[in-house]
Amino acid sequence: MKIPSPSIPRISLYYRVLLSLKDKDIISSQELSELTGCSAAQVRKDLAYFGQFGRPGSGYNVEVLKTELKNILGIDKDWDVALIGAGNLGSALLAYKGFRGQGFNIKYVFDNDRKKIGKLKQGIKVRDILELKKATKQIGINLAVVAVPQEAAQEVIDELVLSGIKAILNFAPIRPRVSEDIKVLNIDLSTELERLSYFLQRRKV
Amino acid sequence: MKIPSPSIPRISLYYRVLLSLKDKDIISSQELSELTGCSAAQVRKDLAYFGQFGRPGSGYNVEVLKTELKNILGIDKDWDVALIGAGNLGSALLAYKGFRGQGFNIKYVFDNDRKKIGKLKQGIKVRDILELKKATKQIGINLAVVAVPQEAAQEVIDELVLSGIKAILNFAPIRPRVSEDIKVLNIDLSTELERLSYFLQRRKV
DNA sequence: TAGATTGTTAATCGATTAACAATC
DNA sequence: TAGATTGTTAATCGATTAACAATC
Numbered sequence: 001m002k003i004p005s006p007s008i009p010r011i012s013l014y015y016r017v018l019l020s021l022k023d024k025d026i027i028s029s030q031e032l033s034e035l036t037g038c039s040a041a042q043v044r045k046d047l048a049y050f051g052q053f054g055r056p057g058s059g060y061n062v063e064v065l066k067t068e069l070k071n072i073l074g075i076d077k078d079w080d081v082a083l084i085g086a087g088n089l090g091s092a093l094l095a096y097k098g099f100r101g102q103g104f105n106i107k108y109v110f111d112n113d114r115k116k117i118g119k120l121k122q123g124i125k126v127r128d129i130l131e132l133k134k135a136t137k138q139i140g141i142n143l144a145v146v147a148v149p150q151e152a153a154q155e156v157i158d159e160l161v162l163s164g165i166k167a168i169l170n171f172a173p174i175r176p177r178v179s180e181d182i183k184v185l186n187i188d189l190s191t192e193l194e195r196l197s198y199f200l201q202r203r204k205v
Numbered sequence: 206m207k208i209p210s211p212s213i214p215r216i217s218l219y220y221r222v223l224l225s226l227k228d229k230d231i232i233s234s235q236e237l238s239e240l241t242g243c244s245a246a247q248v249r250k251d252l253a254y255f256g257q258f259g260r261p262g263s264g265y266n267v268e269v270l271k272t273e274l275k276n277i278l279g280i281d282k283d284w285d286v287a288l289i290g291a292g293n294l295g296s297a298l299l300a301y302k303g304f305r306g307q308g309f310n311i312k313y314v315f316d317n318d319r320k321k322i323g324k325l326k327q328g329i330k331v332r333d334i335l336e337l338k339k340a341t342k343q344i345g346i347n348l349a350v351v352a353v354p355q356e357a358a359q360e361v362i363d364e365l366v367l368s369g370i371k372a373i374l375n376f377a378p379i380r381p382r383v384s385e386d387i388k389v390l391n392i393d394l395s396t397e398l399e400r401l402s403y404f405l406q407r408r409k410v
Numbered sequence: 411t412a413g414a415t416t417g418t419t420a421a422t423c424g425a426t427t428a429a430c431a432a433t434c
Numbered sequence: 435t436a437g438a439t440t441g442t443t444a445a446t447c448g449a450t451t452a453a454c455a456a457t458c
Contacts, residue, residue, distance in 0.1 A: 074406025088297035201279025
């Protein structure tokens, strides 16, 4: 079956909400609706894409659902992550506890700055970006976070792809060109601010 | 007319691409398509929502289009921004040159950490978050970036709304509850990583 | 005039919502 | 059995694409 792409971030949201529940064994789509802001029909539909997890008349078993959603999202196991760019943003991401807590372990950090290479950041050695290819091939990492300046981004991403990386979270304000089988998600702060600017501007008219 | 919401980030993308053009007076929807990855029909449609900027037979005048898109996005003028949270992420955002370059000036920084309050960060004084209400009312800022820990986020956002803020870029991993007339965009790193995890997981099956 | 490309209408596609039979 | 809620089908809504007359 073809799953609508907006379902996946919603699955992630449902999972988050389930984690925050205390002393609740069963939850209905209606309750999940109230906790997430998604409609109850949408909750049921999203879940039904992946299986029959509920029990008509009562609802969903919270523990079962947590486990199922974890499996769907592929976070039943940990992922090793490579971080490219140890500047301000990269360092902030490295220090962010949310990642490790969610099972995403930044295991390798690369930079091209001689001053940073070889130093430790958050207990992880900063490697020369030239080692990139060797390193990822060796260790089989397939998830990378790119936090380098705009000018370097496409080149770094090309290199990552050559190194066997399959999924990239990109913070540089470009839409990198990659082959079909690579998944890139772009987080573009300027675009987000411009969306807010558009909203504020419109509001007045 | 009702404008599809995905159009706005695309407008932002078109604008970005136009900025990068050198020595080009006229551009066709076909060329913009190649540069952005959006279809030519979509480029024309997005632009047509806002006016008739092109010239049949030739294309769009680059300078004219730049100006028009700036107006649409509301970035023909600068915006003052308040940053809440001067931790790792907040500091990285503060140091990020892209914002200022795009006309988003972080003018106020707030934190609740006694150790940070009163100190300068990137030349900007860190204020006590308790001053928030007073400060935003006084100065008429209506755009804020929230980079505080999850536990503090909803409270901070409530406070921002009371202070008259109308648009919020939120980095905390919650879906804050706000009234209808407030626009919140959430940047949720865990969800993005989970989308990538889902992709990687699926790929194998 | 011939060629090119816009702006717009109609057709298609995809996602969300509504409704309800099946189930507990 | 009566009440509640799922899973699923059909209806609706919204966004994208295709096609082409109008325009330069």
